[in-house]
Amino acid sequence: MVRPKNPNIVFLTGRSPLYSIIAHALVEKFGPLTILREEDEPKGLFFRRRVKILGPVAVAGQIAFGVLSKFIAKWSKARRAECFRLAGASQELPENCELIEIPSVNSDECRQALQTISPDVVMVVGTRIIGKKTLQCTNAPFINYHPGLTPKYRGMHGGYWTLASGDAENLAVTVHLVDENVDAGDVLYQQRLAMPPGNNIATYHYHMAVEARSIAVKAIGDALDGKLKPHKVDLPSKQWFHPTLWGYIWTGVTRGVW
Numbered sequence: 265m266v267r268p269k270n271p272n273i274v275f276l277t278g279r280s281p282l283y284s285i286i287a288h289a290l291v292e293k294f295g296p297l298t299i300l301r302e303e304d305e306p307k308g309l310f311f312r313r314r315v316k317i318l319g320p321v322a323v324a325g326q327i328a329f330g331v332l333s334k335f336i337a338k339w340s341k342a343r344r345a346e347c348f349r350l351a352g353a354s355q356e357l358p359e360n361c362e363l364i365e366i367p368s369v370n371s372d373e374c375r376q377a378l379q380t381i382s383p384d385v386v387m388v389v390g391t392r393i394i395g396k397k398t399l400q401c402t403n404a405p406f407i408n409y410h411p412g413l414t415p416k417y418r419g420m421h422g423g424y425w426t427l428a429s430g431d432a433e434n435l436a437v438t439v440h441l442v443d444e445n446v447d448a449g450d451v452l453y454q455q456r457l458a459m460p461p462g463n464n465i466a467t468y469h470y471h472m473a474v475e476a477r478s479i480a481v482k483a484i485g486d487a488l489d490g491k492l493k494p495h496k497v498d499l500p501s502k503q504w505f506h507p508t509l510w511g512y513i514w515t516g517v518t519r520g521v522w
Contacts, residue, residue, distance in 0.1 A: 265490025273484060274383040274404070275299045276369060278390040281355040282469055286389050286409055288353035289477035290484060297361045298381055302368050305392055318505065325508025332509060333466065336522075340466040347470035351477065369394045375401040385487040387480065388442055396444055405487050406442035409480050411472040413454060414438045415501035418447035423468035425504045427459060427521045435459060437476035439483040441494050446503050450494030452486070453479035464522040465512070 273290065275297040277283045290297060315323050348355055357363065366374045369391045378386070378401050388394065388408040399406055412422015413436035426435045436456045441449035457475045459468065486492045507515070516522040 267485075267488045268384055270295070271488050272381065272384045273297045273488075274378065274381055274386045275361070276374075276386050276388045276391055276394075276406075277301055277357075278392075279304055280390055282473060283389045284355060284357050285348065285351045285353050285470070285473040286387070286477060286480050287357055287361070288351065289481055290387060291358045291361065292352075293481045294484065294488075297358070297387075298383070299357055299361050299363045300366050300369075300374060300377055301357075301363060302366050302371075302374070302391055305368075314505070322505075322508060325510060326506040328509035329507055329512050332512070336464060337466045340464060343462060343467045344470050347467065347474050351474045368392065370398055374398060378402045378404075385484055387484060393444070393446060394442055399442065399444070405492060407452065407480075407483050407487060408440055408442045408447070408449065409473075409476055410438045410440065410447045411469050411476070412436065412438060412447070412504075413456075413499070414440060414447050414451060415497060416499040417504060418501065419503040420505050421465060421468070421507070422504070423459065423472050424465045424507070424521070427468075428507075428515045428519060430519065432459070437472050437479065439476070439479045441492075448501070451497050452483045452492060452494055454497070455479050465507075 271294050273294055275287050279301060311323055364377050366377065375398055383402060383404045386404050386406045388406055410422065412426060413434045416434065417426055423435060436454050438451060439453045440451045443449040455475065459471065463471055
């Protein structure tokens with residue numbers, strides 16, 4: 265397969281400025297993208313679904329942690345800015361790209377846009393779980409960036425949970441094919457890394473995104489060349505969620521992982 269001269273790449277993403285780190289790396293290598301950006305999921309829907317999985321006590325603890333995390337994010341503003349500087353990226357999505365706002369990756373608007381664009385490949389960064397109807401609406405492969413070693417650290421806060429589990433040797437970023445499950449698709453590339461001191465739960469993802477740029481670019485290049493080589497990784501599989509307030513404080517005090 266010959267790589268297209270003007271590759272048609274869709275960047276399917278959420279609203280956090282974090283995701284621009286990967287977007288800028290792709291633009292630098294492949295040129296302008298078409299960016300589909302979904303709205304945040306309503307909090308009520310998110311927490312009702314989470315209660316069904318974890319129960320009300322754990323979710324109450326997660327909500328309490330969410331309040332604290334807003335202060336942690338403010339205290340960590342300088343460190344996040346340093347990550348953008350290292351990546352040569354701004355906190356805004358690249359200006360030379362078409363931006364299409366969509367309600368959700370699982371909306372009719374998203375599927376219509378994908379069918380109209382007819383992309384060569386779709387890069388997924390920071391969205392909710394993508395359903396079968398969206399995955400099947402185009403022939404393009406969907407490739408996801410995940411800040412964690414899959415399948416061992418699927419779900420939320422992969423960097424934090426790796427360190428909190430005393431498993432720093434498995435701190436890693438992953439690029440994998442998307443299926444209907446949570447970060448469970450076949451792996452394309454994984455890269456282990458070290459976490460510099462001075463980071464915390466509000467900045468781990470930013471440092472990891474900086475480290476992940478090369479494997480994200482490599483995976484998209486493979487897709488354009490028709491050379492994707494997905495494979496299974498033989499590790500225990502577990503989905504992780506937000507920490508509770510008391511769990512976060514306990515881990516910080518006992519292990520020094522904040």
